[in-house]
Amino acid sequence: MAQYSETWMKLLAADGCRQTPARRVIVDILLESPRALEPMEVFSAGRERLANLGLVTVYRTLEKLEELGLVQRVHHHGGCNLYLRATNAHEHLLICSHCGKAEYFSGDNLSALMADITRTTGFAITEHWLQLFGTCPACTRSGEVIHA
Amino acid sequence: MAQYSETWMKLLAADGCRQTPARRVIVDILLESPRALEPMEVFSAGRERLANLGLVTVYRTLEKLEELGLVQRVHHHGGCNLYLRATNAHEHLLICSHCGKAEYFSGDNLSALMADITRTTGFAITEHWLQLFGTCPACTRSGEVIHA
DNA sequence: GTATTATTGAAAAGAGTTTTCATTATCAAT
DNA sequence: ATTGATAATGAAAACTCTTTTCAATAATAC
Ligand SMILES: [Mn+2]
Ligand SMILES: [Mn+2]
Ligand SMILES: [Zn+2]
Ligand SMILES: [Zn+2]
Numbered sequence: 001m002a003q004y005s006e007t008w009m010k011l012l013a014a015d016g017c018r019q020t021p022a023r024r025v026i027v028d029i030l031l032e033s034p035r036a037l038e039p040m041e042v043f044s045a046g047r048e049r050l051a052n053l054g055l056v057t058v059y060r061t062l063e064k065l066e067e068l069g070l071v072q073r074v075h076h077h078g079g080c081n082l083y084l085r086a087t088n089a090h091e092h093l094l095i096c097s098h099c100g101k102a103e104y105f106s107g108d109n110l111s112a113l114m115a116d117i118t119r120t121t122g123f124a125i126t127e128h129w130l131q132l133f134g135t136c137p138a139c140t141r142s143g144e145v146i147h148a
Numbered sequence: 149m150a151q152y153s154e155t156w157m158k159l160l161a162a163d164g165c166r167q168t169p170a171r172r173v174i175v176d177i178l179l180e181s182p183r184a185l186e187p188m189e190v191f192s193a194g195r196e197r198l199a200n201l202g203l204v205t206v207y208r209t210l211e212k213l214e215e216l217g218l219v220q221r222v223h224h225h226g227g228c229n230l231y232l233r234a235t236n237a238h239e240h241l242l243i244c245s246h247c248g249k250a251e252y253f254s255g256d257n258l259s260a261l262m263a264d265i266t267r268t269t270g271f272a273i274t275e276h277w278l279q280l281f282g283t284c285p286a287c288t289r290s291g292e293v294i295h296a
Numbered sequence: 297g298t299a300t301t302a303t304t305g306a307a308a309a310g311a312g313t314t315t316t317c318a319t320t321a322t323c324a325a326t
Numbered sequence: 327a328t329t330g331a332t333a334a335t336g337a338a339a340a341c342t343c344t345t346t347t348c349a350a351t352a353a354t355a356c
Contacts, residue, residue, distance in 0.1 A: 134274045305348105312341100312342085318336105326327100326329075
């Protein structure tokens, strides 16, 4: 996803943000990560590239990127403070329970189910969350999954 | 759900827990609520019935009830610290975005989708989260939804 | 280059949750 | 019913995560 780094910086600039080293580092880390990250993880990785990066800046940047729709929060068993590059399409997440690798997929067809539920419950459905968990190919091969 | 109050207390007892006023109050509140509650909400409601109930006891009881599978955590836009009576069947949640009313539904058929995803991604899918949001009949009628 | 002002990181504050601990209350065994 | 063992309680303290404050700095427009 590294090719989007400049795109994100430009989108930030278009929103009135200045292009700072701290933001570049945070953006790059998010775009390079195959899995959703906690603010503290972004911070730790960021410090390796920018000696005195502040955790506050990570929070502020994540907030701004979420606001621009470039990252999304990911809900998870162990908490809901994970951030992942967002998808533009209508897609949902497939997450490896072992390594956290996140992949978007499309093609869910819930319209029949939703019509059914509207009929039986009287709810007007406006939104749906769907998230799949499993074991990714790499973790299946490595056999480490036994410990999961 | 009030009829389950004694059942829950017995299940707690079977797990080695003593039957205390604090637990009764917390159990009752959870069983009476049509929506998922935050620990602080359980505490506030509990204090009205048991003058010096402690917030710590609410946390401890929620933890125990979750461990026994009697309540489940509900993930939500504004946080993931909501607790709701759990369902025994394979069911998912339908939540009113306006009043929070939670209802379980069954009948989701995702097997075709999951087979498809397994084929294209190589993931071995082990779990799925599905949650629907909408407006419940009562909120639709009251017209308050306009403000949502 | 200079002025403007957004951004920064440290420190402090705040919110939510967990741990500690002395006291109390439940329950099983008399 | 009385007793004893010990689970449970609530207040306070500790802790973690997140947000706010603020003076110094750096990015951008001119
Ligand atoms: Mn969908
Ligand atoms: Mn299902
Ligand atoms: Zn994996
Ligand atoms: Zn409603």
